[in-house]
Amino acid sequence: MKKILSYNLLIGFILFFLAGASAQRVNINLRINENTEAIVFQNEAVLLDVAVFNKKAQADNRWNQAGEERMKELDELLRQGKIKQEDYDREKASIEKSKRVPQSTELGSATSSWTSAISWKVMNTANRNYVDIPVKLLKRPSTDGKAVLDANGYYIACYGISPEDMRSVGPGTYAIECVINNIPSNAAVLKVENSTMDAAKENSEPVLLRTGQYYWHAENGIKTVEYADRILAKNPSSLDGLSLKGDGQLLQRSYQSAMETYNKAVIEYYKQNGANSEPPEYLLSMIDIIRKELGQ
Known part of the structure; x- marks a missing residue:
């Protein structure tokens, strides 16, 4: 009985979680400099990561996995004789009846990338006017043209x-906000200082x-x-500096130099x-990639 109650509590928790999950099949997450809020100077580089996924399909998949567990x-309780056959059959039927079919959707195609559907909404919070800022798509990391948003699909x-x-x-x-097919992302905040960086800040390791x-x-x-x-x-001895240098050398196809830097x-x-x-793991995987390029 306690086992059945614990399962019912688990199902109740998942139902509560799903109630908060969006019913839409496209979810967009936006980060600025790896956070939802960033403060930068007027001569400081800014990186914006856009991730698309299907929260509803992921939640449905977790629901099914909980049922499988x-x-x-x-099965083990029945094998040990700790549950009656009729209780086993009843709960098994309930689990099978409650299974969900995760629904997927697609963005883009092989010839027209999902990123081509992206537009930007940028609001100056002081006067609530919308403005344009020079955001550009960067080449790395590359992403598939077609984003298949199923239970496992996650594209950046x-x-x-x-x-x-x-x-x-x-x-x-x-x-x-990043907008795809009229679906907005979360609102990320960019605070731009009324100055440029001084020499000390500009030459600091983080910058x-x-x-x-x-x-890169x-x-x-x-x-x-x-x-x-x-x-x-x-x-x-900066590991970040060495890793970044190896990445840059690899971009230039200087494989031997990159191998030496990663090592x-x-x-x-x-x-x-x-x-x-x-x-x-990143360093080891990059060394393996270069070895293959060098035929080692």
């Missing part, structure tokens, strides 16, 4: 504003890293390496974390 419990596109273009964005607070990452997303390998080298000039990052990781630690 409960069926395993019921990266947009950005270069340090130079940020100078055309006036100071203020902006509420930004150098973000700027270098912007150029923009597929500018030369600029990526330039900013990585500026980080490493300040901090030769240096792995060695540095062991120095900082101990010989028994596990290096980041």
Whole structure:
């Protein structure tokens, strides 16, 4: 009986969760510099991540998985003789009857990417006027043209504003939404200071890293390496700097140099974390990719 009650509580929780989930099949999440709110200067690079997924299909899939897990419990209880056959049959029938069929939808196609349907709504929160800002689609990471939004579909596109273009964005607070087929994302907030960065701020490791990452997303390998080298000039043991440099070298197809940089990052990781630690999967996977390119 306690097991049945616990399952009913679980189903009740899932029902509550689903009630809050959107019934629409396209959900959009927007982040600015990896957060929903960012404060930047007028000469600071900005990165905007757009993720599309199907919250309803994901919730339906979790519902079904919960039912499957409960069926395993019921099978074991029946095997151990801890539940009556009629109780088992009753709950099994209830679980099977309540199964959901996750519904999917598609955005874009092989010839017209889902990103082509994106538009931007940018509101100056001071006067509530809508304005244009120079947001551009960046090339990396690449994304499939057609987004199949089912229980497992999750697609990301990266947009950005270069340090130079940020100078055309006036100071203020902006509420930004990404819109696809009249469906808005969450509103992310960009606060632009009434000044540019001073030299110390501009040459700080966090700003150098973000700027270098912007150029990596923009597929500018030369600029990526330039900013990585500026980080490493300040901090030769920076794992972020080494990883970024390897990324930039890989963009330039300098495979041997990139291999050496990534290996240096792995060695540095062991120095900082101990010989028994596990290096980041990203570094190891990039080394494997280069080995394949070099035929090793």
